[in-house]
Amino acid sequence: MAKRSGRILSDGDPLIRLESISKTYSEGVEALHDVSFSINKGEFVFIVGPSGSGKSTLIKILLKELDPTSGNIHVAGSDLGTLKRRQVSRYRRNIGVVFQNFELLKDRSVYENIALAQRVIGVPKRKINRNVSSMLSLVGLNDKIKVNPEELSGGEQQRVALARALVNRPTILLADEPTGNLDPGNAWSIMELMNEINKLGTTVIVVTHNPEVVDAMQKRVIAMKEGRIIADISKGRYIYERN
Numbered sequence: 001m002a003k004r005s006g007r008i009l010s011d012g013d014p015l016i017r018l019e020s021i022s023k024t025y026s027e028g029v030e031a032l033h034d035v036s037f038s039i040n041k042g043e044f045v046f047i048v049g050p051s052g053s054g055k056s057t058l059i060k061i062l063l064k065e066l067d068p069t070s071g072n073i074h075v076a077g078s079d080l081g082t083l084k085r086r087q088v089s090r091y092r093r094n095i096g097v098v099f100q101n102f103e104l105l106k107d108r109s110v111y112e113n114i115a116l117a118q119r120v121i122g123v124p125k126r127k128i129n130r131n132v133s134s135m136l137s138l139v140g141l142n143d144k145i146k147v148n149p150e151e152l153s154g155g156e157q158q159r160v161a162l163a164r165a166l167v168n169r170p171t172i173l174l175a176d177e178p179t180g181n182l183d184p185g186n187a188w189s190i191m192e193l194m195n196e197i198n199k200l201g202t203t204v205i206v207v208t209h210n211p212e213v214v215d216a217m218q219k220r221v222i223a224m225k226e227g228r229i230i231a232d233i234s235k236g237r238y239i240y241e242r243n
């Protein structure tokens with residue numbers, strides 16, 4: 001059993017456990033309805049489903065950017081429902097996140113974009129330099145350390161975003177449509193990179209609209225529709241919307 005600063009995760013416990021999560025936005029839109037699943041440490045999971053099915057809402061709840069209207073959620077030994085405000089930033093260190101639009105700081109270098117994530121948690125400069133270099137090697141962009149993101153292709157920008165997401169060594173990587181703005185070649189290499197990252201031990205959760213990739217990679221697939229889970233299949237294929 002690992003016990004650190006009040007967080008308790010027993011060996012047999014899943015890393016992520018959602019129990020009957022529902023989320024109704026203040027406008028009365030029910031984005032999630034009675035969603036339950038568990039994810040074990042080391043898994044690679046795709047979340048698929050049509051636009052508006054609640055995928056991004058789920059990601060925001062995992063990040064504790066949003067609280068569910070009802071239900072329980074435990075991540076990495078933390079009960080997100082009882083987490084105090086001052087504990088949230090520490091909780092979020094468990095999670096690296098990438099988005100469709102990369103969301104890099106355009107007026108900062110690649111180095112600065114990645115280093116910032118380390119600086120805010122007080123890592124010493126020499127260690128930051130080492131970690132930024134090792135992350136850039138992982139994503140194959142060592143030669144771009146000094147350039148600004150605007151000078152990079154979309155695929156390269158997403159690699160930088162991945163390096164930034166991973167530099168603090170999170171337990172979990174969340175990706176919300178990470179290949180949505182990429183051509184098929186770059187989409188493949190980003191997915192392959194996430195697969196490598198998963199093999200190195202990070203639990204990876206990827207929201208995607210890319211059926212070819214999902215079919216080829218043979219990972220667990222959680223399919224959503226209208227706020228509900230309609231399928232949860234190990235070594236699954238892309239589940240197309242049926243009306």
Ligand SMILES: Nc1ncnc2c1ncn2[C@@H]1O[C@H](COP(=O)(O)OP(=O)(O)O)[C@@H](O)[C@H]1O
Pocket residue numbers: 025026027029030031049050051052053054055056057058
């Ligand atoms: N901040 C918000 N306020 C009100 N409704 C929202 C908000 N965010 C999302 N929704 C609604 O919740 C539903 C699920 O949205 P979302 O989680 O973004 O789905 P997805 O990521 O699968 O496209 C949609 O009907 C969407 O319009």
Ligand SMILES: [Mg+2]
Pocket residue numbers: 055056057176
């Ligand atoms: Mg979305």
